[in-house]
Amino acid sequence: MTTGYPLIRSLQISFYKWSVLPTQASTFIGADNYLRALGDAQFWTSLANAGVYLLMTVPATVAIGLFFAILLHAKIPGRTTFRVLFYIPVVTSWVVVSLLFKFLFTTDDGAINWFLTDFLHVTQQGVPWLEQRWTALIAVSVLGVWKNLGWCLVVFLAALGGVGEELYEAASLDGANAWHKFVNVTLPGIRGTLLFVTVLQVIGAFNVFPSVLLMTNGGPAGSTEVPLTYMYKQAFSFLDFGYGSAMSFILAIFIFVVSYLQFKFLGEKKEMVK
Template identity: 40%
Template sequence: MTSGPVAVRPRVRSSRTRGSAAERDRLVGYAMVAPQVLGTIAFVVVPLVTVAWYSLHEWNVLAGTFTFSGTANYERMLADPGLRDALAASLWFSIGLVVLNVSLALLLAVLLDQRLPGTTTFRTFFFSPVVVSLVAWTIVWGFLLQDDGGINGFLAALGVDGPNWLRSGPTAMLAVIVVQVFKNVGLNMILFLAALQSVPEEVQEAARIDGAGAWRRFRSITLPLISPTVLLVSILTVVGSLEVFAQIDVLTGGGPGNSTTVLVYYLYQQAFRFNEFGYASAISVLLFVIVLALTLIQWRTRKRWVHDEV
């Protein structure tokens, strides 16, 4: 006698098994994010809170004094002409760096995207300064920008009397900006080049068939499609422009006068030259607020010009 097929009942996981699996998944998730969370707390949150606490004190390391002063350091900032000069220098440096860096990086990326002969060589040439030591790069440019340096020697060969680049206010700021632009433009160029190469070719071809010229295609198709990368590059460049220090210290030392004393360098002077660590901490809080505000403004306004942002 042949028996019929035996129905196999599916295994049903008990609620206890499902609960233990979910709990195990949560523990694994917590373990994965724990290093990042602990690192953020240890190296971001704790230093910020500590600096904010120091800013409420008068702290002189040489005298060994640490006295609570409330908001005195912040009131001092409102009346400090040196801080106003540092903010103005930071503003001009940031504007010059962002405009030149972003525009030049985008121009180089567009040229390299044409896949002309020698593209790889030029890409390496423009990117190589990114991996060079910042101090070494700045020292070399310091020699080139001296009154009798290589740049003025080249200008003299052309019959042009070059200025003393690092000893005149306007040219000193321009020199620092140019040195920083050539140091980091290669990184932004690579980011733009990657974005350009991700633009669908069929979209460009359709616009070309419709009669759109090169400039119209770039303005109406390419630029909107790479706008997320433009946002990223803009944020990185703005934040980097407010953190410049080594170039100022090596090239000009904040001079001539205070023409290149940006906010970070002024903070350094207050802390390590004048031993005003409480006041320097208050300036650090101001710098943090400025960087945060500019980043939030760029992030909040992205919906107006960044593609696919709603």
């Protein structure tokens, strides 16, 4: 009930030109909000930006997380300490790290530009990271990878613990090298976990919000808007709650379809391996 009622209420609002004033009646407009969203170029831009963010973060986060999980799965000195260090960003507030990265990528006084201009001398002028669409998306994506890496690592570590050592021993007896063991033993053994992590990371990419809001606020000129920041502004800046609700359901359907396709195709591969 705690989630069902708000969901149903939001669906109802999406079919209205909703009035926030109790003295004014809300007007039923049917599917107009949905049609408006489908024809809204800014909404499609926000979806495209979320897609770019997905491509920049999900493969990198999953690959790097798996790489370090394999390293930390081995019996190396201080591996517990390294696991804790990798997980610290996960439990750190999104607001705190977003403001930190905004400072790091500031054009004039940012640490990244200082490193590029004064330390490496690869450029004479600072890069306007947060003032251009693509550089801003890169900056936000770097934060996304750094923030989510520890979660992926911990999940992969748990999955690696379930892969039997006897499989690696058998592979060694067959003359398999480290790469062959990874491809033929490790990946099949954690395929279900890999699918789980990838699906959740994709869902998270389409729901990116605080980092974009705090680092770029969707600018310049709305070029870095993502679905949640655009919905947020429509609902709470322009008080167009009906339109914001309609976009939220379109996004939910889109995420559901993408997740279904991931399970369908990657799941089929899993069955083929068996």
